[in-house]
Amino acid sequence: MSQLLTSAPHRGGLPAPVPTGPVRLHINGETRTLQLAPWTSLLDALREYAHLTGTKKGCDHGQCGACTVLVNGRRINSCLTLAVMHEDDDITTIEGLGTPDNLSPLQQAFVDHDAFQCGYCTPGQICSAQGLLNEGRAHSEAEIKELMSGNLCRCGAYTGILNAVQEVVAAQGEMVK
């Protein structure tokens, strides 16, 4: 597969030298050492270098949540962080949460509740919801809505998304009502 330098540098229109170095990441339980330039975002590293295209690029500016992954169990936007900042961190992407034959509870709930239409925002929604579960701070519908507000859905599948997340939160005994 060819490697696209989507966060490639440019200065005055001239091709700039690309000083890459090894960056060791633990992605979905597997240790990967990637040869990366300092300006490669974690998102581009995952998609273009680790070839894990489940994580999506929406806005590339922290405004949509499509690129959400878990770093050491916490959800962040992978587009606004550099891969070099995550040397030796544990990264979990949608590919690491479950497999087609063995869906994670959230993945199953998204299928059951029709929580997507085009599916582009879905990996980010599910990784974000997994982060929400790890945090353990959403105990009501209003709190789930607020704590999922960092993920936009252009198709407007919010009702299904809310139902799916609510079901898994409730199954873990975390709802207050």
Place this chain on the structure above:
Amino acid sequence: MYPFTYSRATDVADAVRDKAGHGASAYLGGGTNLIDLMKYNVEQPAHLVNVAKLPLDKIEDLPDGGLRLGATATNADTAWNEQVKARYPMLNQAILAGASPQLRNAATNAGNLMQRTRCYYFYDIETPCNKREPGSGCSAIGGYNRIHAILGASEACIATHPSDMCVALAALAPTVRVSGPNGERSIAFEDFHRLPGDQPQYDNILAEGELITSLDLPEKGFAKNFTYLKLRDRHSYAFALVSVAVGLELEGNTITDARLALGGVAHKPWRDKSAEQLLKGQPATAETFGRVAAHVVANAVGQGSNDFKIELARRAIVRALQQATEGRQRATDAFLNSNP
């Protein structure tokens, strides 16, 4: 994005030395503002010093009864810290009103203070902007300026400081501790950010190479009668058009101490000490609140598209004072209060 070199600092001295050793360099916290601006070529550092993993992430008691917030503690860890929740709930609410859970997990406290304006022209390198390119002009004056300042602006720049956290901090009045090439110093929060004047390129008074190491909160947290009211275009994941932080101390119905700060209205978090003086000794009534709110916006100037902010701010101040007095926020104005 322009190319740059990168290093990760191991301690404060190392960070300061490393930055000083590189010309156009910058400290890197969570990256949520700096990397965004670098993608637009608004910021073009040739070297980044990652300070996010410095051992400055603790939140700990101070001997004087205050609380030290580490510079690299994340906004999320700060908001959800048990001490912050119990003693400085206004700060908890202000942080949770900002950005999204993902961004708050990455953003650091120092980065939040240092974040730059969201002025559209500042972000667009094709347009004149005195903050980005001193002397080039201000596109917002006479342009589209819905999110711009109504207080303290200058003929050079009418941008606002976008932070929510900093509005609560303005009301709580912590000290900002910094370490730089010339040693350490402490800066009162109210002196940290500045008005644009004729040098809008400077958002604050930090000297070249200075690194923020902590925010030291005083003991007084206004934990009983407080509010953080944020008004915006959508109810989550949007910057404030106007926000108000209020802390009151009451004896019966008489206000004995008051703090009042506004966000979204000026180049810096806007604490109004004269309004605080007007509140002190007065009964906590609608009449008092109306008078004080009118005082705060008496010198406000609209720029066209943001004229609505003057009336919005006036009403928001009244509502915030009301809620602080009652000691509870309307459900629509509270952020995740049910959390145990």
